[in-house]
Amino acid sequence: MAESPPAPERRARHLFRASGGGIRINRRRWIRPAAIIGGSSLAGLALASWSWTIQSVDTWWSNIFANAAVVVMLLIPGELILGQVRRRVEANEVRVDTAETKAETARATADAAKQQATQTAASLEMIHQQLADRQQVELDEKVEQYRAPLTSLNRESLLEALRAAEAEGLISTAGVRAPVWETEVHYRYVIDDPKHGALSVQLEEDDGTVIFVAEWRPGVGADEFFQELVAAVRTAGHDLGTGLNLPTESVRQVLKMLEDVTVLRSQALFGHRDHLTRIIERIDGWYFTEGFILPAEDITYAIHVHRLDEMDWASHLSQKGWFTAPWSIAFARRLYGISKDGDEDE
Numbered sequence: 001m002a003e004s005p006p007a008p009e010r011r012a013r014h015l016f017r018a019s020g021g022g023i024r025i026n027r028r029r030w031i032r033p034a035a036i037i038g039g040s041s042l043a044g045l046a047l048a049s050w051s052w053t054i055q056s057v058d059t060w061w062s063n064i065f066a067n068a069a070v071v072v073m074l075l076i077p078g079e080l081i082l083g084q085v086r087r088r089v090e091a092n093e094v095r096v097d098t099a100e101t102k103a104e105t106a107r108a109t110a111d112a113a114k115q116q117a118t119q120t121a122a123s124l125e126m127i128h129q130q131l132a133d134r135q136q137v138e139l140d141e142k143v144e145q146y147r148a149p150l151t152s153l154n155r156e157s158l159l160e161a162l163r164a165a166e167a168e169g170l171i172s173t174a175g176v177r178a179p180v181w182e183t184e185v186h187y188r189y190v191i192d193d194p195k196h197g198a199l200s201v202q203l204e205e206d207d208g209t210v211i212f213v214a215e216w217r218p219g220v221g222a223d224e225f226f227q228e229l230v231a232a233v234r235t236a237g238h239d240l241g242t243g244l245n246l247p248t249e250s251v252r253q254v255l256k257m258l259e260d261v262t263v264l265r266s267q268a269l270f271g272h273r274d275h276l277t278r279i280i281e282r283i284d285g286w287y288f289t290e291g292f293i294l295p296a297e298d299i300t301y302a303i304h305v306h307r308l309d310e311m312d313w314a315s316h317l318s319q320k321g322w323f324t325a326p327w328s329i330a331f332a333r334r335l336y337g338i339s340k341d342g343d344e345d346e
Contacts, residue, residue: 139266142168146258153222153251159199162191165258169277170265172290175202176257177281178250183238185211186281187229187250201247203232206334211236222248257282264299275302280335286328293332295322308338 145164149157165171175190185203192198203212212232216225229247230239239245261279264272276299278290287294293303295317303313308329317325333339 139262142262143259146255146262149251149255153248155199155216155218155220155222155225158189158216158251159191159197161255161258162189162199166191168262170258170261170279172278172280174280176254176279177204178253179281179283180233180238180247181244181249182240183233185233185236185238187247189250189254201229203229203236206331207337208335253282272299275299283331284324284328286324288332288335293328305332305336305338308333308336 142164146161149161162171162176165176166173175188177186177188179186180203185205188202188204188208190200190202197218198215200213200215202210203214204210212235214225214228214232226247230245233239233245233247257279261276264270265276275289275292275294276287280288280290282288282296285296287296287299291305293305293308295301314326314329317329322328
């Protein structure tokens, strides 16, 4: 029993038979040209035969038929062939034009995509800049609220600035202090519940002992209120003389500190938000907060208040180049009520 050929071979034979035994020819395309060429050849032969037959009878007509035979046998098939060639050339030209059109379309699409990508990048950059600008405006607005009282000092503008600072956690809830120049007393600006809107200034010693309290009542002008502070400093025995007893300088110091601290805390990567908060006072290049002591020139170096009794900080800090440290550490111990040996003052 003969073995049947493998499936792939059977499939190949079937396709070969279906295609007419080999190369398939598009017969319909050649039927009309073949008929025209065949008919032209037969007509040309007939005309040539007739021309030869009457050659001896009528030479003129014989020449006419001979020329007609040439036209029919040569020119008509030639024109037919040339027509086919022209059509193929035209088809090729159309294909070339189509390919060029497609290529041009592809280039235009690529250029449009590139332009769109460029516009998108530009838009992203524009949005990026707009976001950065908006955040800068927000920071400028925060800073401006601490500058406003310098140009228009009154009770309301100062109270608004201190409220904003307390809400941001910049100053101690017990109030923020500023030194009375070249003395051992300080002004502490205190605000109570914002609903009541009370603002008072305490004249106090290093350790917070209150000497005098002046409440800035609504309707009282800045000149009248600060004159009350001038009198308080005189009464306490710390008046330095004409032109040197100026409590308004304490306002300038507090507001400048708030402006500086706002900028320092504006970016978390600066690392100042954890330590530079709830400030009691900035004096002689040092920040004194509720929990830390920080040199203004290097705020990353923070001394915990509860560690003031652990070592000789004055000597340690002086060796680091902070030569005001002996005064600052002594002042800090008085401020926080910590004696030199570490015991809290009664």
